[in-house]
Amino acid sequence: MSTAETMSRGGIPQKSIASRIESKTAKIGIIGLGYVGLPLAVEYARQGFQTVGYDVSAERVLRLNAGKNYIDDVPEEHFKEVHQSGLFSAQDDYEGAGDIDVFYICVPTPVTEHKDPDTTYIRSAAESIAAHIREGQLVILKSTTYPDTTEGIVQPIIEAAARKKGLVLGKDWFLAFSPERIDPGNKQFTTANTPVVVGGVTPACTDVACLAVEQVVSIVHRVSSPKVAEMEKLLENIFRSVNIALVNELARLCDRMGGISMWEVVEAAATKPFGFMPFYPGPGLGGHCIPIDPYYLSWLARRYDFETSFITLSARTNEEMPFYVVDAVVRAVASQGVKVSNAKVLVLGVAFKRDVDDTRHSPAEKILSLMTEAGFENLTYSDPHVASFTFGTRTGEVTLEGVELSSAVVAAADVVVLLTDHSAFPYSMIADKARLIVDTRNAFGGVPHDREKIMLLGGGDF
Numbered sequence: 001m002s003t004a005e006t007m008s009r010g011g012i013p014q015k016s017i018a019s020r021i022e023s024k025t026a027k028i029g030i031i032g033l034g035y036v037g038l039p040l041a042v043e044y045a046r047q048g049f050q051t052v053g054y055d056v057s058a059e060r061v062l063r064l065n066a067g068k069n070y071i072d073d074v075p076e077e078h079f080k081e082v083h084q085s086g087l088f089s090a091q092d093d094y095e096g097a098g099d100i101d102v103f104y105i106c107v108p109t110p111v112t113e114h115k116d117p118d119t120t121y122i123r124s125a126a127e128s129i130a131a132h133i134r135e136g137q138l139v140i141l142k143s144t145t146y147p148d149t150t151e152g153i154v155q156p157i158i159e160a161a162a163r164k165k166g167l168v169l170g171k172d173w174f175l176a177f178s179p180e181r182i183d184p185g186n187k188q189f190t191t192a193n194t195p196v197v198v199g200g201v202t203p204a205c206t207d208v209a210c211l212a213v214e215q216v217v218s219i220v221h222r223v224s225s226p227k228v229a230e231m232e233k234l235l236e237n238i239f240r241s242v243n244i245a246l247v248n249e250l251a252r253l254c255d256r257m258g259g260i261s262m263w264e265v266v267e268a269a270a271t272k273p274f275g276f277m278p279f280y281p282g283p284g285l286g287g288h289c290i291p292i293d294p295y296y297l298s299w300l301a302r303r304y305d306f307e308t309s310f311i312t313l314s315a316r317t318n319e320e321m322p323f324y325v326v327d328a329v330v331r332a333v334a335s336q337g338v339k340v341s342n343a344k345v346l347v348l349g350v351a352f353k354r355d356v357d358d359t360r361h362s363p364a365e366k367i368l369s370l371m372t373e374a375g376f377e378n379l380t381y382s383d384p385h386v387a388s389f390t391f392g393t394r395t396g397e398v399t400l401e402g403v404e405l406s407s408a409v410v411a412a413a414d415v416v417v418l419l420t421d422h423s424a425f426p427y428s429m430i431a432d433k434a435r436l437i438v439d440t441r442n443a444f445g446g447v448p449h450d451r452e453k454i455m456l457l458g459g460g461d462f
C-alpha cells in the first residue's frame with residue numbers, strides 16, 4: 001500500500017507518522033521483551049529502525065545491553081547485528097519514551113487463580129504509554145486477550161492523557177490490535193513470513209498500523225475492528241484446543257478398545273487432501289497460549305449469560321491427560337514388580353513442546369507433581385533445553401536438576417516416561433537400553449524397538 005492510499009483510506013492526513021514509517025525514521029518502542037517482544041524488536045532493528053525495548057526486568061535489560069540474547073527464536077547473528085549496529089537497545093525505565101513513534105505492547109496475559117483474565121500487565125503498559133503520549137504516535141496491542149481489551153482498557157487509559165493535550169484518537173494518535181502468531185521453535189514460519197492480522201479503532205488507525213506492521217511482515221490482513229482481531233486470535237487457539245481434545249479423547253478410546261493406534265488413525269485420515277487437518281494426542285496442553293487463552297473468552301461470555309461449551313469441554317478433556325499419564329506410569333511400575341516409592345523413573349523432556357526451552361504450563365509440571373504426591377521418590381529428568389526444573393506440590397515447590405542422558409542413566413531406570421519428543425534425544429539408544437518406556441508422543445514410532453517394551457498413549461496398550 002502506498003502512502004497516498006494510506007491517506008485516502010482513512011480520509012485523514014497522517015503524513016508525518018506515515019512518512020516517518022516509510023522512510024524508516026520512525027522510532028519503535030517494544031514493551032515486554034519476552035518470546036513475542038524480543039523477536040519483534042530485533043526484526044524492526046534489522047530493517048533499519050531505531051528500536052528501544054522496555055522491560056520491567058532490570059536483569060533482562062542488563063543482559064540485552066551486554067549483547068546477550070536469551071530467546072532461542074532470535075538467531076544469534078541477528079541479535080549481534082542489531083546490538084553492534086546500535087539500532088536496538090533496552091531500558092527498564094521510560095526515559096525518552098516521548099520520542100517513540102510506534103509502541104507495541106507485548107506483555108503477559110495470564111489468568112488468575114480462578115482462571116479469570118489478568119489484565120494488570122496490559123494496564124501497566126498502557127499507563128506508561130499514557131505518560132508519554134504525544135501527537136503522531138501509534139500504539140499496537142499484541143498481547144493475546146479477550147475482545148474489547150483494546151477499546152475497553154487500553155484506549156480509555158491513553159485517551160484520558162491524550163485528551164488533556166487536545167489529541168484526538170484516529171487523527172492525532174492511533175490505536176490498533178494485531179495479534180502475535182509466533183510459533184516458538186518453528187524454523188519455517190518466523191516473524192517475517194507469517195501473515196499478521198490488524199484491526200484499528202478507526203480506519204485511519206488500521207491504515208497506520210498496517211503500514212507499521214508491513215515493515216517487518218510480508219502479508220498483512222486488515223479487519224474492521226480491534227474486536228474482530230482479538231476474537232480471531234482466540235479462535236485460532238480455541239481451534240487447536242478443541243481439536244487436540246478430540247484426538248486425546250479418541251486416543252483414550254483406542255487404549256480402552258485395544259488393537260487400534262490413534263497415531264495410525266490420524267496418519268491415515270491425514271491422507272485426505274481436503275477437509276482434514278492432523279492433530280495428535282499428547283500428555284496435556286502446555287505453553288503460554290493454548291491452556292490459558294480460551295479462558296479469556298469463556299470469562300467474557302459469562303458476562304453475556306453465554307456458556308462456551310466447546311472451550312469448557314476441551315479444557316476438561318485436555319486437563320485430564322496428565323492424570324491419565326500418571327495412572328499409566330503407576331501400572332508400568334507395577335508391571336516391573338517394583339513399589340512406587342522404590343521405583344526409579346526417568347522423565348524425558350520437561351519443555352512444553354519439541355525443541356524449545358519454554359516450560360511454562362508444561363504437562364511435565366502437573367505430571368511430576370502428581371507423581372510426587374502419589375509417592376514416587378526417585379524421579380529424575382533429562383532435557384537438552386532445560387537445566388533445572390521446578391514444579392509445585394501440595395507441600396511446596398520441588399526443584400530437580402536435569403541429568404545428562406547416557407545409556408547408563410536409561411538402563412538404571414525402572415521406567416522411562418517420554419513427555420517431550422525433542423529431536424536431540426537418541427531414540428535408538430533409549431529404545432535399546434530402557435526396561436520399559438511410557439511414550440506419550442509416539443516418539444519411538446520411527447525407530448526399531450521391541451513392541452513389548454513400549455506403552456504408547458493412544459497406541460491401544462496404554
Ligand SMILES: NC(=O)c1ccc[n+]([C@@H]2O[C@H](COP(=O)([O-])OP(=O)(O)OC[C@H]3O[C@@H](n4cnc5c(N)ncnc54)[C@H](O)[C@@H]3O)[C@@H](O)[C@H]2O)c1
Binds near residue numbers: 145
Ligand atoms: N509465547 C508465545 O508463543 C506467544 C504466541 C502468541 C501470543 N503470545 C502472547 O503474547 C504476550 C506476551 O507473551 P510472551 O510469551 O512474550 O511473554 P513473556 O513472559 O515471554 O514476556 C513478557 C515480558 O514482558 C515483561 N513485562 C511484564 N510487564 C511489563 C510492563 N508493565 N512493562 C514492560 N515489560 C513488562 C516481562 O518482564 C517479560 O520479559 C502474551 O499475551 C501471550 O499470550 C505469546
